[in-house]
Amino acid sequence: MNAALRLRDVTKSFSGHAAVRSLSFEVPRASVFGLLGPNGAGKTTTLRMVMNVFAPDSGTIEVLGGASDHAARDRIGYMPEERGLFPRMSLEEQLVFFAETKGSSRRLALERLPFWLERLDLDPKWRRRKLNELSKGMQQKAQFIATVLHDPELLILDEPLAGLDPVAASSMRDVLLELRRQGKTLVLSSHQMETVERLCDTIALVSRGEKLLDGPVSEVKRRHGRNTVVLAYEGDGAFLAGLPGVGSVSDFGRYVEIRLADGGDAQAILQAAAARLRISRFEIVEPSLHDIFVQHVKRHAAEAVA
């Protein structure tokens, strides 16, 4: 089965500054893919090239098995990071307009509209209202409907949960997973690691325009090994950082996370700790995506400076 999206050696620079360097990744169909990275990593530029908002300097982008041409783009829904709608156009007219620009007929768009309004808890009474009369949250929902109303196979969502309150974010997550179950492919960029961990099947981590790692979330975590110990205790644990086999200690207040040094033995650390502290919790865990993210990005930044 071919990929929904495939980038090969994609490079783009703006007036001398390289925004994306030789980026390659693949997104399997009917999966959720997360493009992660700190601000300025090149996520938005990458997604814009996928949408052919502008062309890469070199490299190829394959969308739904072909070039990112008109026909392909009609099958994609794109929600840019900077949301944008027409402030003086009514909600309904606006959503139908966006569907039309994707080649949907007015009739079809109007048919599908009630479903989406209900799915996102938008009262139909707002249909005739102008966008600038709607609340921020409602505008966010409207933006999402504008992205999906033409029933795209591939959704490209730049920070889909940004700016949503916890309730709206959770229902948005449900909607996204529902779309995946229907066989849609989702590509989202985010730096909210929790979101990514819950939603994504595959990820790629980029920093300064370069890919640092990619692969299925479970595999990425496994690759980083079970090298983290969570320890909760009573007493002064300041000596923990000095124990042999300890790489680093992150203090979270109620507990600490100890990253093992290469060849470090978790059991030896437990014994040493138990000798001086009252241990209430000891667990060997996979690192969180957050840890992996921070670790890689920091190292990459340090390399860039060096």
Add this chain to the structure above:
Amino acid sequence: MRLLPIVRREYLERVRSRAFLIGTVLGPILMAAFTVLPSLLMAKQRGKPLRIAVLDEGGALRSVVESALATRQVDGRNRFEIRPAGAGAPEQVRERLKQAVLAGEIDGYLFLPRDALERSVAEYHGKNVSNVMDIGVLDRALDDAMIGLRLEEAGIGEARAKDVMRRVDLKTLQLSERGAREDRGASFFLSMMLLMTLYTTVAMWGAALMNGVIEEKANRVVEVVVSSISATELFAGKLLGIGAVGLTQFLVWSGFLLGLSLYGGVIAVMGGTKLPEIPVHVAVLFVVFFLLGYFLYGALYAAVGAAVNSQQEAQSLAFPVMMPLILGVMLFPMVLSSPDSALSVVCSFVPFWTPLLMFLRVTTLTPPAWQVALSIVLTLASVVFLNWAAARVYRVGILMYGKRATLPEILRWVGRA
């Protein structure tokens, strides 16, 4: 091509806007009010005759001048009402008349010095001396009286004198291939009105286009749109949509004019001016030159809009775009006074000015058809080129945020693939 939704969106949003309603409906009403009301008011005011006394130092002229003034008619009514100057030394009479004028008992008095006839001089003293029309009538009445007196002295009888002094009624007729037609200033009025409409609408819709581009860029909706539709299509769609709005406005205005010519006869008569009719070829060329001007300047305005981030930033870049348009307006008097001079002809062939100046020449004397056709072709070629270049600037500009682009940068965008 996905032009249709774009064109429709632009068109509907603007036609439904309050600004369009105001500009289209209220505009002509205000314009009519401004042109018709003053002449109506003037006509009304003219109805009241001026109360005038004649102070003749010599005494020989008074009766002749008084009767000349008393019989002078405007619109079938006596224009002057003669009031007695009163007896006494000239100095005293003068002082009395002055007080009478200041007290509003009379409107003014005519002072004829002792040597008035020899030196052909007279003075009018009044509170209001800026009513040009009345002063003109007074002047002519006085002329007639004096000349009549001199002719009498020369031995020519009164009846004969009247015959000798009969005025010429000068009619102006505009010649064209379509035959002559009488014209009493209406043609000039019409030229100016159409021209100013052309200038205003081109500038107005061009600026509307620019502001639309800036707004869409500022609220980032443009990125959503160009992810489905190419920037070039969006550019074309906006240009066409707003152009259609401009044409709609003309359509509404033509309706107004039609209504006015059917039911407005009353107004026209009251105002004392004949309503000018717009020949078909002028109407057609008006639309043609509007479209040429709109697409030419609109392309530039859209490019400026794409290159900036806010309306404030647009000011300095929009100025060079406005400049040729304003210069064109400044050339109006020159072209109007000698529409066929070499300079006028050359200017009317400059694509930036053709929509205004060639049209002006068409309304004033109908230049040879080949000149009109050639100017249209030249402008069309410029329109095509400028739109091509502007579309490229637009494509790059709408996704450029941050600092304002400089002119050299913008020109580089044109060359970018």
